[in-house]
Amino acid sequence: MGNIISWISSYADVAPQHKQQVLDEAYTQIARWYDGKHKSAGFNAAGLAKQQLAEYLPSAHMLDLAGGTGDMTVYFQSRQAALKRTAVSTVYDLNAHMLEIAQRRLENKEWRDRVAIRQGNAEHLPYADGEFGVCCCAFGLHNMPNRRKVLEEAMRVLKPGGVMAVLEMNTGDSWAWRAAYMGFHWLLVMPLLSLQGSGSEVQRRLIVSALNFPAPSRFTQELRDAGFVVDEQRSQSICYRYYRIFIGVKPQ
């Protein structure tokens, strides 16, 4: 009975007041193998999505919000190097273990001296108003119980004309897409994860949190409510509609 209850409860999202702490513990557990899992899942679809997002980012001081192991920063800096441009960036994340991996991973990159690594909560950014030209958040916002506060902080630290770029699961606006998307994860992905044994509980928890990200139209409205002008052309579904990019611009 206990097993059944814990199995069912692992399909429910965490209550907002506990969410940050529960997910932080989850990232502490998976930090060492986060990059490997992320890359092997779905033929590195998440990596392709981040690469595509990097192409939308201007060459400007970049804040990699919820930057974790530094993956988005690697795509951003590699793209800048390919374009023969330089830009400084900061990997900013709540979890010290994820940042430790980032530290090791970025060590030997030729652009390492242009990247800072800093621990902190996205709800309170220790930066001056208008310090950044780009704020990027890849697969991070769904972890945060107070998205409004995070978007307001991002708005504050961006320069006028600065870009807010968000990458998340495409939870979909139509009921048909939502049903198919949720069905795929709940009936196929999660049971398959259970077969893996160790670590599957934590991974399920993280997927549930990601699937609870609002529908695109709702999140677009959240961006507008925070004061961003939404770039409709570049805000789009990618990777066969599996993920979604949202681009907001701080008004001049």
Ligand SMILES: C[S@@+](CC[C@H](N)C(=O)[O-])C[C@H]1O[C@@H](n2cnc3c(N)ncnc32)[C@H](O)[C@@H]1O
């Ligand atoms: C799924 S990982 C994404 C990491 C990275 N952006 C990537 O694409 O690989 C989510 C990250 O969000 C971070 N995070 C969660 N809540 C946060 C908060 N309130 N402030 C800053 N980082 C947070 C976690 O520590 C974790 O590293």
